[in-house]
Amino acid sequence: MSRKKKRQFEQKTEETSTEFSSEDFEFARRDEERIYDKKFETKPVGFFRDAMKRFAKNRYNVYATIILLTLVLLAIFVPAFTTKNITGQEPQLRFLPPRIPVVEHLGIADGTSRVENVRVDPDTVDLEEDFGLPSEDRYRHEYIVEDSVEANYRYCDDIAESCFGGQNVLTHDGEDTFTILEAPEFWVFSDAENPVVEIDIESMSDNPLTELTVFIGDEELGTITEAGTYTFDVDPQTSRLHLEFDAVANEYVSLNSVTLSDDAEEDPLYFYEGYDLAFWSIDGEQSDASYERRDGREMRIDFDFDEYEAAFGQREQSAYSSRDYYALIEEYDEVCEKTVDPDDPERWTFSEGCPVIEVKGQSRPIEWEGEEYYTYHVVLDYAVYQGFDDTPYFLFGTTSNGRDLFAVSWRALRTSLFIGVTASLVNITIGIIYGSIEGYYGGKIDLLLERFAEVMGRIPWLVTLSIASALLGPGVFTLFVILIFSGWIGISGITRTQFYRYKRREYVLASRTLGAKDRRLIFRHILPNGIGTIITTSVLSIPMVIFIESTISYLGFGIGHGVDFNVGPVEFSGVSIGVLLADGQAQMYANPYLTVAPALIIAILMITFNMFGNALRDAFNPSLRGVEE
Amino acid sequence: MIRYTLIRTLWIFIILFIVVSLNFILLRVAPEYPPPDPDQRDIYYERQRGDGFVTRVTLLEEVEEDAERMEEIREHGRELAGVAHFDDRNGTMWVYEDVPIMQQYASWMTNILTEWNWGYSTRIQVNVPVFDVLVSRIPVTVQLNLIALFFYIPIGFTLGIIAALKKNSTTDNAISTLVMIGISVPNFVVMSILVLFFGYTLGWLPTQFPASDIVGIIQLTAVVLPVLALASNPIAHLTRMTRAELTEVLTSDFLLLARTKGLTRPQAVVRHAMRNSMVPLVPGIIFSFVGLLSGSVVIEQIYSIPGTGRIFVRAMQEDDYNLVLGVTAFYTIISLFAVLLVDLSYGIVDPRIRMGARK
Numbered sequence: 001m002s003r004k005k006k007r008q009f010e011q012k013t014e015e016t017s018t019e020f021s022s023e024d025f026e027f028a029r030r031d032e033e034r035i036y037d038k039k040f041e042t043k044p045v046g047f048f049r050d051a052m053k054r055f056a057k058n059r060y061n062v063y064a065t066i067i068l069l070t071l072v073l074l075a076i077f078v079p080a081f082t083t084k085n086i087t088g089q090e091p092q093l094r095f096l097p098p099r100i101p102v103v104e105h106l107g108i109a110d111g112t113s114r115v116e117n118v119r120v121d122p123d124t125v126d127l128e129e130d131f132g133l134p135s136e137d138r139y140r141h142e143y144i145v146e147d148s149v150e151a152n153y154r155y156c157d158d159i160a161e162s163c164f165g166g167q168n169v170l171t172h173d174g175e176d177t178f179t180i181l182e183a184p185e186f187w188v189f190s191d192a193e194n195p196v197v198e199i200d201i202e203s204m205s206d207n208p209l210t211e212l213t214v215f216i217g218d219e220e221l222g223t224i225t226e227a228g229t230y231t232f233d234v235d236p237q238t239s240r241l242h243l244e245f246d247a248v249a250n251e252y253v254s255l256n257s258v259t260l261s262d263d264a265e266e267d268p269l270y271f272y273e274g275y276d277l278a279f280w281s282i283d284g285e286q287s288d289a290s291y292e293r294r295d296g297r298e299m300r301i302d303f304d305f306d307e308y309e310a311a312f313g314q315r316e317q318s319a320y321s322s323r324d325y326y327a328l329i330e331e332y333d334e335v336c337e338k339t340v341d342p343d344d345p346e347r348w349t350f351s352e353g354c355p356v357i358e359v360k361g362q363s364r365p366i367e368w369e370g371e372e373y374y375t376y377h378v379v380l381d382y383a384v385y386q387g388f389d390d391t392p393y394f395l396f397g398t399t400s401n402g403r404d405l406f407a408v409s410w411r412a413l414r415t416s417l418f419i420g421v422t423a424s425l426v427n428i429t430i431g432i433i434y435g436s437i438e439g440y441y442g443g444k445i446d447l448l449l450e451r452f453a454e455v456m457g458r459i460p461w462l463v464t465l466s467i468a469s470a471l472l473g474p475g476v477f478t479l480f481v482i483l484i485f486s487g488w489i490g491i492s493g494i495t496r497t498q499f500y501r502y503k504r505r506e507y508v509l510a511s512r513t514l515g516a517k518d519r520r521l522i523f524r525h526i527l528p529n530g531i532g533t534i535i536t537t538s539v540l541s542i543p544m545v546i547f548i549e550s551t552i553s554y555l556g557f558g559i560g561h562g563v564d565f566n567v568g569p570v571e572f573s574g575v576s577i578g579v580l581l582a583d584g585q586a587q588m589y590a591n592p593y594l595t596v597a598p599a600l601i602i603a604i605l606m607i608t609f610n611m612f613g614n615a616l617r618d619a620f621n622p623s624l625r626g627v628e629e
Numbered sequence: 630m631i632r633y634t635l636i637r638t639l640w641i642f643i644i645l646f647i648v649v650s651l652n653f654i655l656l657r658v659a660p661e662y663p664p665p666d667p668d669q670r671d672i673y674y675e676r677q678r679g680d681g682f683v684t685r686v687t688l689l690e691e692v693e694e695d696a697e698r699m700e701e702i703r704e705h706g707r708e709l710a711g712v713a714h715f716d717d718r719n720g721t722m723w724v725y726e727d728v729p730i731m732q733q734y735a736s737w738m739t740n741i742l743t744e745w746n747w748g749y750s751t752r753i754q755v756n757v758p759v760f761d762v763l764v765s766r767i768p769v770t771v772q773l774n775l776i777a778l779f780f781y782i783p784i785g786f787t788l789g790i791i792a793a794l795k796k797n798s799t800t801d802n803a804i805s806t807l808v809m810i811g812i813s814v815p816n817f818v819v820m821s822i823l824v825l826f827f828g829y830t831l832g833w834l835p836t837q838f839p840a841s842d843i844v845g846i847i848q849l850t851a852v853v854l855p856v857l858a859l860a861s862n863p864i865a866h867l868t869r870m871t872r873a874e875l876t877e878v879l880t881s882d883f884l885l886l887a888r889t890k891g892l893t894r895p896q897a898v899v900r901h902a903m904r905n906s907m908v909p910l911v912p913g914i915i916f917s918f919v920g921l922l923s924g925s926v927v928i929e930q931i932y933s934i935p936g937t938g939r940i941f942v943r944a945m946q947e948d949d950y951n952l953v954l955g956v957t958a959f960y961t962i963i964s965l966f967a968v969l970l971v972d973l974s975y976g977i978v979d980p981r982i983r984m985g986a987r988k
Contacts, residue, residue, distance in 0.1 A: 458644050460964050461923060463652050463957045466945060470659035470953075547815050551927055554817055555942055581821060585931060589836070592825050599818045606813035 043603055051532075051619040061615030068608035071601070075417055078410035085282035085390065086411060087573075090402030092382070095591050096307050098397040111308035111391075120151075120299045124160040132299050143313065145304035156298035159278045165358075166296030167202045168277045170245055171252040172289050179289045182242040183258070189269050190236045192262040197221065197232045197241065199257035210247040216240070234260075245289075254294070312383035312391045314357060319375040322362075328355055328385075355385040365504040375552050397598040399583065408573075409580065409597055413605065415559070416576045418567070419476075423483040427545070428538045430484070431491025436522050438492065439499020446496075450493075457489040461548070469557045475567050476574070483545050494537045498530025507530075532620030540613035543606050550578030550602060577602045632883065634973060641969045648961050650912060653737055657682075657730055662948040663714070664751070674714045675727045676749055676756070681728065681736025683713050688722040695722075747958070748951035753944055759955035763937065767959070770929070770936030773855055774921045781860035781867065782914060788864070789871025795896065796876060804868060811865025817927040820858035824931065827854060838934040855928050863917045870913055874906035881905075912971040919964040 045053070056062055079086060085093070099111035118139070120132030130151040135140050170181060189195050197216065204210060204227050214221040214232060215368040217239035219339055221232035240259075257273035272280070274296055282291050331338055336354035341347040349358045358379040365374040383391050396405035434453070438446045464485045472478040502508065508525050516524075527534075550557040553576050563574030577598050584595035660724050677683045688695040690701075699722050702715055716723040728736075740746040745758040754762050792804040795939045828836035878884060879902055887897040926938030933939070937956055944952040 455644050455647055458965060458968065459648050459651075460957065460960045462926065462941060462960050463648060466941075466953045466957055467652060467655045467659075469945065470656055470948070470950065543813065550815060551817060555927060556929060557945065582820065585821060588821070588825055589829055592829060595821050595825055599822055602818055603810070603814045604817065607809055610809060610813045 008320065008603040013224065033083045035436050046524050048545075054621075055615050056618035058615060058618065061611050061618075064611035064617060065603065065607040068612050071275045071413065071605055071608065072417065075410045075414040077406055079414060082404065082406035083387075083406035084394070084407055086403050086407045088401075088403070090386075090398075092403035093311055093386070093398050094400055095549065095587075096311055096402075097392050097591070098194050098395060098597075099308055100395050100594050101393055106611065112304040112306045115305045116302045117300045118303070119162060120301055125162075125164070125299055127164060127299075131300050133305075134301065135224065139305055140310060143310040145306055150302045151299050152302070153297040158296075159293055160298075161274060161275055162405035163293065163296040163298050165255040165274045166279075167256055167294050168274075168291060169252055169254045169294050170282065170289060170291050172245070172247050172249050175246060179245045179248065180242050180283045181245060181291070182283065183240055183270075183272070184279050184281065186238055186240050187260060187262060187270055188238050189262065190238055192236050192269065194263045195234050195236055195269070196261050197234055198229060198257075198259040198261065199224065199232075199243075199469060200229045200258075201227045202254040203227045203257045205247065205251035207247065207251055210251045210253070211245075211252050212464060213244040213246065215244065233357045239258055240319070279571045291618050305616050308391050312386070312388070315382045315385075316360075316378070316379045317380060318377045319363065320378045320380075322374050322376060325378065332384075353384065354539065355381055357381050397591070397593045399586065399594065405594065405597055408575065409577070409601055412575050412577045412580050413601055414600065415572045415574070416546050416549060416578070416602075416605075419483070419549050419559075419570055420542050421482055423487065423545050423549070424538065424542045425486050426480075427487040427541060428491055428534075431488035431538075432495050432527070432534065434488065435492035435495025436499060439496040440503060440526070442500075450496075453489050453492060456486050459486060461486070465552065465557055474557055474560065475563055476559055479549060479552060482552060482558075483548060487541065487545060487548075490541060491534065491537055495527075495530070495534055498533060499526055502526045502529045536617040536620055537598060540610065543609040543613070546602075546609075546614055547606065550576060550581070553578030554582045556582065577605075637969060637972045641965050645961060645965050648965075649954075649958050650734065650738075652957055652961075654683055654730060656950045656954060658732055659950070661950075664755075669755070670714065671716055672756070673751060674716075676751075677713075678725065680730045680740065680748055682733045683725040684728055686724045686726060688724060690720040718838060747955045750944075750949055750952045752947040752949035753940065753952055757884060759951050762923060762952060763955050763959060764938065766940050770922070770925060773852065773934065773936065774859065774918065774925055776852060777856045777859040777863075777921050777925075780856055781863045781917075784860070784866045785867025786871055788868040790875060790903070792868065792872040793875035793879065796872075801872075802932045804872075808865045808869050811861045812869070814861070816858050816862055816924050817931060819861045820928050820931050822856065823854045823858055838932045851932075855925070855932050855934060858928050859861055859921050863920065866913065866917070867910070870910055871906065873878045874909055877901060878902045878906045911974055912967075913972060915967050916957070922963060924962065935976055 016489060072310075097111060097113045098109045100109040104110035115134075118134045122142075124131075124133040128131070132151055133139075133144065133149070153162065157166070170179065172179065197214065199214060201212070204212070204225070208225065210225065213226040213340045214224065214230075216234050217237065219234075221234065222230065224230055241258070247253075255277060257271065258277065259268045259272075260270040261268040274293070278291075278293050280291070282289055330353050335351065336356070337351035339349050339351070341349070346361055347359060350356050356378050360377040360379065362377070363375045365372040367373075383389075386392075391593060394404050394406060396409060399405050399408060434449065438449045438453075460484070464482050468478045468481045468485070472481065501520075503526055508521060509523055511521060549558060553560065559574040559576055560579050561575060565572050565574070580598040581595065581602070584591075584598060587594045663670050674683060678685050688699050690696055690699065699717075702712060702722070703717065704726060711726050712724060713727050714725040716725075716794070737748070745760065747763075750757050750759055750762050788804050788807075792801045795801050824836055827834045833850075834853055835847055837975065838851050839847045840856070879898070883905075884897055884902055887901045888894070892900070925934075926941060928934070929938035930938045930942055937959060940952065941956040941960075943949075944956065
C-alpha cells in the first residue's frame with residue numbers, strides 16, 4: 001500500500017467510525033429460521049470406499065483384475081471338475097495337438113498336425129501327380145487329410161526302391177576293357193508284333209574307341225558310341241538282353257532306361273530304369289568295373305495328419321485279453337448288442353455306442369495253472385473305449401503322458417499360485433514384524449537389524465539356491481526356503497520407512513502419554529496408518545515370488561514331476577508352470593504347443609497381477625484423491 | 630568422501646567374506662558324492678587330502694592295534710564316524726579321516742589367499758582347477774551380458790523419453806503396455822517364445838547357440854535371441870524410470886525458467902531436463918548388470934550357451950561343489966562390486982549429494 005493511499009484510508013476510517021451506532025446494524029437473516037449445522041448432502045466417504053473409487057477409475061486395471069480373478073477361479077475349479085486324464089499315463093493319447101471347438105473350422109487348432117519330410121511308401125508313389133503316401137504302419141492313410149500332401153524331392157544315389165529315376169553308370173576301373181551288363185531275367189515276347197528295344201543313353205565317354213554293343217541272346221543288334229536314344233527291331237523270341245561295354249580304364253557309360261515295347265501292347269513289355277536297372281548284373285574279363293546309381297530323386301512328403309481321428313478312431317487289436325473283453329462288455333452291457341455273423345460263428349459285431357465294434361476271431365486257448373487264457377481279435381472304437389461319447393476336445397493338446405494339457409496347466413497354475421501366495425504371506429508376516437521392530441525402536445537395534453538384513457539381501461540367489469538344494473535336495477520345502485530366505489527384506493524395508501514416518505506423530509505421542517504399551521502403539525496406531533503402502537508392496541511381491549518359483553522349478557531345483565504334496569484335503573501336483581515349460585522346452589521342435597499354452601498363462605498371470613498391484617497402489621494412495629488426469 | 634568410500638569398501642568386503650564362508654561351510658556340511666569308480670575315488674580323496682579336507686592315516690597289519698582297527702574298518706566301512714574313505718592294500722591300509730569343518734575352512738581360505746587355488750572340479754571337468762574352468766566360461770557370459778547392456782540402454786532411454794514427451798498420447802499408452810509386458814513376463818518365458826517363433830516357426834535364427842569352432846555369420850545371429858530375452862526386462866524398467874523422472878523434471882521450475890529465458894522446447898529438454906533426469910537412473914543401470922547376469926543363468930540353459938550360468942546348473946546337478954563354490958563366488962563378487970559402485974556413484978553423478986557428509 002502506498003503511503004498516499006494509506007493516508008486516505010486512515011482519514012476515511014476516522015471520518016466513518018463515528019457515524020454508525022449499533023442500531024444501524026441488523027441481522028441479515030433475522031426473518032428466516034435459525035441456522036443449525038446442516039447434514040452433509042454428500043455421503044461420507046470412508047477410507048476403503050475412497051480406495052475402491054480410485055481402484056475403479058482406471059478401466060484397464062479393472063479389466064486386468066477381472067482376468068486375474070478368472071485365472072484364479074479356473075485354477076481352482078478346472079482341475080477339480082475335469083473329466084479328462086490329468087494324472088494317469090495314457091500313451092495312446094500322447095502329443096495330441098490342440099483342438100478347440102468353433103476355432104477348428106477356421107483351420108487352426110483343428111486337431112491336425114503338419115507332418116514334414118516323411119519318406120514315402122514306394123508303392124503309393126505317383127511321380128506325374130507329385131503324390132505319395134507314407135508307410136501305413138506309422139501314418140494310417142485314412143487319417144491323412146485329403147489334398148494336403150505336398151511332395152518335394154531330394155537327391156539320392158542309393159539302391160533303394162524309394163530312389164526314383166536317375167542314371168546307372170558303368171565305369172571301367174583299372175585294367176578293364178570289356179564288361180557285360182546283363183538283364184536279370186529272360187524276356188518272353190514270342191506273341192509280340194514288331195517288338196522294339198529302346199536304349200536311352202544319358203552320356204558316354206568321348207573316346208571313339210568306347211563302344212556299347214547290344215545283344216539279344218546271341219544276336220547282335222547294333223553298336224552305340226555316343227549319347228542318345230537308340231531303337232532296334234528284334235525278332236519275337238525268348239531270350240535275354242545283354243550289353244557289351246568295350247572301353248579302356250576310366251571310361252564310362254551312363255544309362256537312362258532300357259525298354260522292350262511292342263505295337264500290340266500300349267505299355268512296354270519290359271521297362272528298366274533307375275532302381276530296376278540297378279539290378280542288372282555285370283560280368284567282365286577282370287571285372288572290377290563299378291555299376292552305380294546317380295542323380296536319383298527321392299520323394300519326401302509333407303501332409304496334414306488328423307491326430308484325433310488316428311487316436312480315437314477305430315483301432316484293431318489282434319491280441320485283446322478275453323478277461324478284459326468280458327469286463328468291458330459287462331460295463332457297457334446296456335449299449336452293447338451283439339450280432340453274430342451268419343456265415344461265421346466266430347465273428348460278431350456290436351451296435352453303435354459300444355467300445356467294441358467288431359470281433360474278428362479268437363485265439364486258441366492256452367491252459368496254465370488250471371486256467372484257460374485266450375485272446376480276441378477286436379476292433380475298438382477308441383473314443384468310447386476311453387470313456388468319451390464323441391471325439392473329445394483337448395483345448396491345449398495333450399502332454400507326453402497323454403494328459404490333458406488344459407487341465408494340467410490350470411492345476412500347475414494352482415500349484416504356482418499356492419506356493420506364490422503362501423510364501424508371500426510368510427514373507428509379509430516376517431517383513432512386517434521385522435520392519436516394525438526396526439522402525440519402532442530405532443537406534444542401535446535398527447542399525448544392527450538393518451545390517452543383518454543388508455547382508456541377507458546381498459546374498460545372490462545362486463548362493464541361496466546352491467546351499468538349499470545341496471543341503472535339502474529338491475522339493476517343496478527347499479523351494480519355500482529359497483523363496484523366504486531373502487523375500488521378506490523388501491517388505492521389512494517399506495515397513496521400516498512407514499514407521500519412521502508415523503511414529504513421531506502427535507496421536508502416537510498422545511496414546512503413549514495415556515499409557516499405551518509398545519504393542520498397542522505398533523498395531524493400533526502406527527501400522528494401520530502405513531498399511532496402504534505395505535499392502536501394495538506385499539501384493540506386488542506375489543508375482544515376484546511366482547516368477548522366482550517358476551525360474552527355480554524350470555531349472556529343476558524346485559518341485560517337479562512326482563513331488564506331489566497335500567495341504568489338508570487339497571492335492572497339489574509338483575508340476576508348476578515352470579516345470580510345464582521345462583517339459584515343453586524338450587519338445588519345442590516337435591510339439592511347440594506344449595510351450596505356447598503355459599507360456600501364455602504365466603505371461604497373462606504376471607501382467608494382470610502387476611496391473612492389479614498398480615491399481616491397488618493408486619487405490620491406497622490418498623494423495624491421488626480427486627486428481628483428474 | 631574418502632572416509633565414506635573406505636567404510637563402504639570395507640563393508641562390502643566383509644559381506645563378501647561372510648557370504649563365501651557361509652557358502653563353503655554349508656556346502657561342506659551337505660552330503661558328499663565321491664566318484665563311483667574306485668580308482669577315481671582314490672584320486673578324489675587324495676586330492677581332498679591335498680586340499681586339507683581329510684587326513685590320511687596309515688595302518689599296518691603288523692601292529693596289533695592297527696590290525697584291530699583295520700578289521701573294524703573293513704567291517705563297517707564308511708559307517709564308522711570320521712572315516713571318509715579307506716584304501717586297503719595287502720598289509721597296509723590308508724584311512725582317510727574327516728577333518729573338523731573349521732579346520733577345512735581354514736585350509737581352504739589359506740589356499741585361496743596364498744595360492745589363489747579354488748580347488749579342483751570333481752565332476753564336470755575332472756581334476757581341472759576350478760579357476761581355469763571359470764576363466765574359460767566367463768568371456769562368453771560377460772560378452773553376452775555386455776552386448777545386452779549396450780543394447781538395452783539406448784532403447785530404454787529413447788522409449789522413456791518419447792513416452793514422457795508425449796504423455797497420455799496413444800504412443801505413451803502403447804509404450805506403457807509394452808513396459809507392462811516387459812516387466813511382468815519372466816525372461817525364460819520370453820526366451821522360449823522367441824526361440825519357438827524365430828527359431829523353429831520362421832527359421833530365421835539358430836535354435837541353439839553354435840559351438841565355438843563354427844565360424845561365420847551364425848556367431849552373430851546366435852546372439853540376437855538371448856540378447857533380446859535378456860534385455861526385455863531391463864528395457865521395460867529403464868523406460869518406466871526414464872518416463873517417471875523426465876515427467877517430474879518437465880514440470881519443474883528450472884525448466885520453466887529455461888523456457889522463459891527463450892530456449893525452445895527441444896533445447897530445454899535436451900540441455901536441462903534430460904541431464905537432470907539421468908541422475909537417479911545411473912544406479913539402476915549399474916544394478917541392472919547384476920540382474921542381467923543372474924537372468925542369463927536360465928537363458929544360457931535354454932539356449933545351450935557355454936557360459937558360467939550353464940556350468941553352475943550342471944555343477945549343481947552333478948554335485949561338483951568346488952565348482953559351485955567358484956561360480957557362486959564369481960557372481961557374489963560381481964554383484965557386491967556393483968553395489969559398491971552404486972554407493973559411490975551417487976556422489977559422482979550428482980554433486981549435490983555428498984555421501985558420508987555430516988548433517
